[in-house]
Amino acid sequence: MSESPAIFNLVPILPFLPLAAFVVIVLWTNRSKKLSAGIAIGGIGLAWVLGWAITFTTFGIDRFGAHPFRVFANWLPTGRTWQAFGFALDPLAAAMLFMVPFVCLLIFVYSVGYMGVGKPLGLHDERGKPAEPGNVDKLASRFFAYIALFAAGMVGLVLADNLILFLIFWELMGLCSYLLIGFWFARKYDDPKKITPKEAGLKAFLTTRVGDTLMLVGIFLLYAQTQSLSFADIFKPAMLEHLATTTVTLPLIGATPWATLIAILIFFGAIGKSAQFPLHVWLPDAMEGPTPVSALIHAATMVSAGVYLVIRTFPLMQAVEHGAALQFIAFIGAFTAIFAATIAVAQNDIKKVLAYSTISQLGYMFAALGVGAYVAAIFHLLTHSFFKALLFLASGSVIHGVEHGHHAAEGHGSGGAEVQGSTGAGEHSHHPVEYPIPNTHSFDPQDMRNMGGLFRRMPRTAWTFIIGGLALSGFPIITAGFWSKDEILADAWHGGHIFVFITLALGALLTAFYTTRQVVMTFFGKPRTAAAEHASEHDSIFQWMTIPLMVLAIFAIALGWVGIPTTFPVLGVLSHNPLLHYISSQAEALYIEAVELEFSFVPLVTSLVVVFGGLLVGWLVYRKAQLAHRAQYVTSVEEYVDPLARPLGPIYTVLKNKYYFDELYGAIFVKGAQRLANWLYRFDDIWVIDPIVDGVGKLGRKLSEIGEWFDTHIVDAAVNGVGAVTGWFGSAVRVIQTGKAQNYLLVGLVTVSVLLGAFLLLPK
């Protein structure tokens, strides 16, 4: 430890760089949007430079994972033990440190364009609603403050050295997620059924809270068993042995090792955060947030934090050999992977497709961890972050392009109506003036049915999106997604987890299919609306937005090269599989199996078949639909009939409605909570509590009335009676005071005489 490079001492300050940016923006610079954006980018940029410097330093250390770098100080006294405030740098953290600040930085840069920083303030824009195209968002500074705070949370989480600190950063990200989903808090839709950003934020926060609560219980139990929450202490073999052998008797289930129980409880935190079934419902609605947020939080970083949690605590998860914990993780992951992929097939919102795809891919990672593919899960986590961030950012670019097109088309349409054939309508005169202009309020720039033919209009966006899509589908050899996904399949195959293998292969088929569907619907064929016809990426904001896309596209391809198995035919000779070697030193230290698998053709062929099959079927089905489409604009999105709708029939409706999970949860939990609240209200206000309180009040009032009567009639009467008697006596006696000296003299004489007489006559 003592020979750690000096640069490692900078590890603890990394999370505080974006945090400082947040503080500075909130306190001082929020009036200037340009300055705020600059500070946010500066904060994360510095973290990125230092982070990469640190990460690349670790690459040069031989077997770094065997002796990770730790720095910590006692912070929180808990009984006889201390909770440390500390950071740790091991290969896993360093690998994440490679990805997190870099993706954050790119997304921050993208946000400059997306939020329109540098553009004028719109006269009609409102706070908490998206700005009109060509204007800056009124709350852009706040946006940069939030994402800087979020970045601090994510960097801190990656480096956290114990579960307490991990949980703090975890919740910090949850807060930022809530704030950013509801960033356009004033936005309302005409359709009352459509969820608003405000509601979506609340939904996300409450749904993840379910998982977080269970995770907290798990952490408490862990602390109760081990007296420590530091990763280094918990993962000592003796401690794990203790957890795996001592059992707790649960109702219904019977004796369960503590390790299994705690692992599953902690995994529930990951289920909530990574939107796995059954807590997946929040992530698609989280797309109500601005698109950089979807890319940053709901694709690249925060949702992968759930996977990171399981990777971090993997020694605990596998403490019981062939235990229920890993099986549970594998089951949830594999089920979610295919479950979300089927829903993605029938979604029309460009971001919702990606959201379900994210859920599905996170399911892949959990399934990988469940079958013990530790390195493959890390690999897929890293590649997925890059290509999913790319896809989201590209979709944001598409949405902006379509919005610009919509704006241009509307301006053009009304202008044409006013000038009526004069030279004013000149520049767009090759378009027919009479095409139907969709109503501003009902036009949805995120609906893929409104798009089509964007390839020629937005080439940079389209190319990068297609690269991201290919990576997501796992297009062989050239894309990063192929290598990571293939490794997961290979691990599942070799581990003998046939069920998981088949499920994931089917999921991959669907992934390739819906990605093709999305690409074709968005970019190919003829434009289906005037907005798509006029879409362009020539505005100055697109310079900010497309450069991060290109950088991410490079990584979506090149990042796969770090994990090419050496046993792979032909290419394996060129590869050293550096990722495996890098991670395996840590895995060995933690007694996790991480060895190169023998090559097998079954997973490779399966992988190739499903990818090409999915791509081909998708292309054929949707290409035909595009060609069959009439050569005019749709007036309503309902006119575009999905080619799958008829053959699948009711199944399509079920998929489109996401298996009715929102309705189901709404009926059970939301309605249930409302019922309970209503019942409690009655219990409180009508039946029990209020009557008791009222009764006490009434009794007090009655008592005080009796007291008042007693006061007026007894106490007052006695006091007044004394006064009256005294007054009466006084008025009786006052008559003898005449004021005449002779009377007094007479009285004196009589008195003296009487006393004298008494003195003389009475016997002594």
Place this chain on the structure above:
Amino acid sequence: MVPLTWYLIFAAALFCIGVFGALSRRNAVGVLMGIELMLNAVNINLVAFWRYTDVSQMTGQLFAIFVITVAAAEAAVGLALIIAIYRQRSTVNVEELDTMKG
């Protein structure tokens, strides 16, 4: 020699006349004169008792002279008061002088 009893009866009669005068006269000067009579009745008693008890001691005569002196002072003060009241209220009728009440 005239017996002591006679003197005492005379002094008591004189005292009673004085009391009657002080109580019944309406004129304040008359009241004052009644008081003088009572004082003089006392003087007679003092001198009489002196004569019939221890002659060698001069106490009875001394007391009588004291009483006469006090009576003179009293008469002076009393008359001054009466004049002051007359100036104030234009009357010396004691029936009307009732300001001592309340």
